[in-house]
Amino acid sequence: MSTETDKSTEQFPTISIEKELQKSYLDYAMSVIVGRALPDVRDGLKPVHRRALFAMRELGVHFNRPYVKSARIVGDVIGKYHPHGDTAAYDTIVRMAQPFSLRYPLVDGQGNFGSLDGDSPAAMRYTEARMTRIDREIVNDLEKETVDWIPNYDNSLMEPSVMPSKIPNLLINGSSGIAVGMATNIPPHNLTEVIDALIALIDNNNMTVHEIMSVITGPDFPTGGQICGRAGIREAYETGRGVVIMRALTHIEKIKEGKREAIIITEIPYQVNKASLVEKIAELVKDKKINSISEVRDESDRHGLRVVIELKKDEMSDIALNQLFTMTQMQKSFGINLLAIVNNKPELLNLKQILEHFISHRKVIVYRRTAYELRKAEEKAHILEGLNIAINNLDEVVALIKASKNPLEAKEGLISRFDLSEIQAQTILDMRLQRLTGLERDKIASDYAEIIAEIIKLKEILGNEVLIMNIIRDEFNEIKETYGDDRKTEIIDAIDEILPEDLIVPEDMAVTVTHSGYIKRNPVSLYRSQHRGGKGVTGVKNIEEDFVSNLYVASTLDTFLFFTNHGKVFWRKVYQLPLAGRTARGKAIVNLLNLADDEKIAAILPISSFEDETNQKTILMVTKSGRIKKTSLQEFARPLRKGKRALTINEGDEIIAAHVLNGEDTILLVTQKGMCIHFQESDIRTMGRTAAGVRGIRLGKGDMVVSAIVVESDNSILIATENGYGKRSPIEEYRLQNRGGKGVRGIKQSVRNGDVIAAKQVDDEVEVILIADSGKMIRMDLSTIRVIGRSTQGVRLINLDESERVVSLDSVAKDNSEDDEDLDIDGDDIATDVSSENDPVESPDETDVSESDD
Known part of the structure; x- marks a missing residue:
């Protein structure tokens, strides 16, 4: 019995149904994707x-x-x-x-x-x-x-x-197809525009998608019509996916002696059935969903499309037209999905990548064609060389052939006598007698000279990429002259587009982020002004040991840039953030942003505007390891829902701050151990979004950067510690150094003070908000805290319980209104320097190490 079972197992091996189904389905899917449903990026x-x-x-x-x-x-x-x-x-x-x-x-x-x-x-x-x-x-x-x-x-x-293919067929004719788990939908484009873009890209390979869009303005559908708005086109060209709105082309004509109007449709959106469109309009009229239309008729003929929609007397054509756009396919969306086969794999491409792949394809074609022509030219030259030898030794060749018993002997004789190849000898034997005339002999000589010149030219082309690109450019110009035409589809500005920002009232908001990743916004006016040392009010209720870790103040119309520990950046408007009660935690950031499983928000930067006429504004990013980098503000102007790479993060590092720089700023970095370094913005060169940055400060063992400040003149620096103490020092106390040094002592780190949690530049015209890990908040007037020297320990800023720690510090505009009932003054904490013999002040460390590490 056991022997029979073993034999059965050998004949019918055991397989995993799950693995077999997975393998078979993937094989089928790839077969459909590559072999049927998707176009090749090269020939379209x-x-x-x-x-x-x-x-x-x-x-x-x-x-x-x-x-x-x-x-x-x-x-x-x-x-x-x-x-x-x-x-x-x-x-x-x-x-x-x-x-x-x-x-x-x-x-x-x-x-x-x-x-x-x-x-x-x-x-x-x-x-x-x-x-x-x-x-x-x-x-x-x-x-x-x-x-x-x-x-x-x-x-x-x-x-x-x-x-x-010499023509960029993928773009000029487009393509659509549904594969397994993916689909493509590429709109057609104008040949003249695409060829112009290819030539421009050959001349300048560093063109951006935005620059290419000045040449390729958008899709060009064979049925004409209009495209409303350019936002969808830009998104599709930059990301590979987008939606454009198509509209029928219409005009208004007067009928019945000018007493009535008619809407005339001359072009319809791409892939719209004209008969179905006319039938749909008639149904809307019959069902009295549109009451302004009296008659619909199709007057299209071989000269072109013409659908006449007659209106009733005194009816307004604009209202009827808007109803038609809303209720029929006179207005239709086209979802662009630039998916094509690249190297036998499906790949989502942007506009520039499609053009680059086609140029690469043409380079391969021209190179292989030139190599083929060179080989053929060398073969012809080889034959002509043999004929020249025969003509120059004509009498001897004739005598050798006459003396030979058969063609094979003649061929071998020619090969041995004149050192010819077999093909040369065979060509001489096959040569007709008429080629021995004077004119024919001269023609052989001239043909040989021409073929040698052609060989030299072809070899030069193969060895010089510039010549290959010149050939491609000339071919493109020839294609454009032969087949180029004008656009059929008109691109117009988006009509009646009301942005959400138009409905939002500008208002300052306090945006809080908790330790576990919850975010909310509240009006700044919700927090009452109190004196320094007060007990504060509860800003977020402590829930499941969660606590507030960051506070930001921004207008409802500002944009928040969310920098993650992975080095990515996400965009959200402030009004898009959840509005919650004063004691509520808000909403989890992971539900607002498309974050990875192990990704969390590391820094948040409010931006009021991305416009920069001077082109000098940059974004400064600082990591806890002391790395700094600045990148042009324009690099962050176009948001992606899936986020973009902001900088490259080394293992174990993370972003702790981000700021906007104006070109002439100075920067102050403050560390957990109280070290500070002050240097010029010009010490940092502008880098791309994916760069890793340079060293800003050389850290001591166990230290890390906690704050980065863009310094403004005549401001003082407020440093706060975890135990509720802090101090204001004049900015002049922090002299300018070269980036990359150790810096100077900013505040003494002691048992009483604890580690530094944050630093802020302030003046008497602002108030500050301190937040404890319990959720307690205090808002205080800075005029109650006098400016003291850098070498002092500071004063108490907030009364804390033994288990409480300060976790965040931010500033807000001063609230001049006062409510005596809400004032909370603790007389024991009136501003005094608390340096003593029991808590000696350590003299500042003036070490200045200007070494940099790029």
Whole structure:
């Protein structure tokens, strides 16, 4: 029995159903993605389109040849290259022939190939087709070994893996397809604009997507119409995904002796069925959902599209038009998804990447074509060299041939006598007698000189990329002159667009963030002004040992940049943050931002405006290890919902502060152990978003940076410690040094004070808010805290219980209104220096190490 079981196991091995299903499904998915549904970024064709055009080329049905039956083309496509149904192949040919589907049709059809009204094409036995003129730019140079060839489905024939296309077909004709788990939807574009962008990118490879958009203004649909707004276009071109709003092109005409108006539709949005649109309008009129229309009729003919919508007497055309845009497909969205096959893998691309891939494709094609032509030229030169030898030794060659018993002996004799190759000897034997005339001999000599010159030129091209790019540029200019045309789709500004900011009242908000990652906003006026040393009011109720860790003050219209410990940045408007009660924690930040599992907010920066006419504004980022970096403010002007890389973070490091710099600022870094360094902004060069930065301060063992201040003149520096003590010192006490040094002592670290938790620049015109880990808040007037020297220990700022610690410090505008009932004064804490013999003041450390580490 055991032996039979072992034999059965050998014949039928045990497999995991889960693994087998997973492998089989992935194989199927990749087969659909690569082999059927998505276009190649190089020629913009799916396999079925490529095979149809190749079959037509092999049949010889070029644009200047007679039409052939569509059934003949379909038979060759499915019989030789595409092992699928005839309907799939014929539908592909039909779509490539429809001028309302493709911006630049690739098939010249004769017969009924469907209409804008959704009429089905005639059967393939009734229609005829041939290639269009632009097709030759797709299939040219196939015979010159420019692309790789692969076997067809039954290994009986070879087909090209990609076309050596000279035209950027992916962009000018677009593509759409649904694969397994992904889809593509690429709109058509204007050939002239795309070619101009390719040439511009060749001349300047550092062009940004925004600069390219000044050349490629947006999609150009074959049905014309309008695109409303540019925001969706910009988003799609920068990220690969976006939505554009298409509208029908209309105008108003007077009818019935000028007493009534009619809306005339002359162009409709892309992929909209005209008959269905007219039927929908008629239904709305019948159901009395639109009461201003008296009649709808389609007057379209071979001269163009014309739908007339007559209005009732005294009805306003603007209102009727807005109703039509809202209720019908006269206004329609087009979801752009720039997904294509790159190196046999699906990849989401932005506009510049698509252009770069096509330029790279053309470089490969031109290089392989030139190498092929060089090889052919060298072969021809080799033959001409043999003919020259024969002509120069004509009598001897004739005598040798006459003396030979057979052609083989003659060939061997020529090879041995004149050191010829077999092909040279065979060419001499095959030479006709007429080539021995004087004119023919001169022609052989001139041909040889020409071919040598061509070989030199081809070798120069292969060895110089600049010459290859010049050839590509010349080919692009030729394509533009031959096939370029004007735009059909007009791009207009977004109509009646009301931004959410237009409905928001500007108001200062106190935004609090708790230790466990909850955020909320409250009006600043909610917190009453109290004297220094007061008990404060509760700003956030202590829940499950959570406590407030950060406080920020900003306008409702400001933008918050959220910097994470991974070095990414996210965007949110202040009014988009949750508004919660004074004692509530708010909402978890992870529910507001698209954060990774182990990602948390490390620093938050309010930005009032990203406009910078001087182009000098930058964002300074500081990490706890003392690394600093500044990046142009414009790098953060265009938000992405998924966030962007702000800087590269080393392991174990994190961002602790971010500030906006104006070009001439100075920066003060304060560490946990009370060390401070003051240096010029000009000591830091501007870097890209992904740079790691440079050293700002050299830290002692166990120390880290807790605050970074952009210094303003005539302000003092307030340093607060975890035990509720702090002090104000004049900025002059912190002399300027070179970045990268150890700095000077800013406040004494003692048992009474504890570690420094934050520092802030202040003056008598502001008030400060201190927050304890219990949620207790205090708001105090800075005029009650006098300015003292840098070497002192400071004064008490807030009364804390034994278990409480200060965790955050921020400043707000002074509230001049006072309510005596709310004042809380503790006389024991009136401002005094608390230096004593029992708590000696350590003299400041004036060490200045200017060493930098870039």
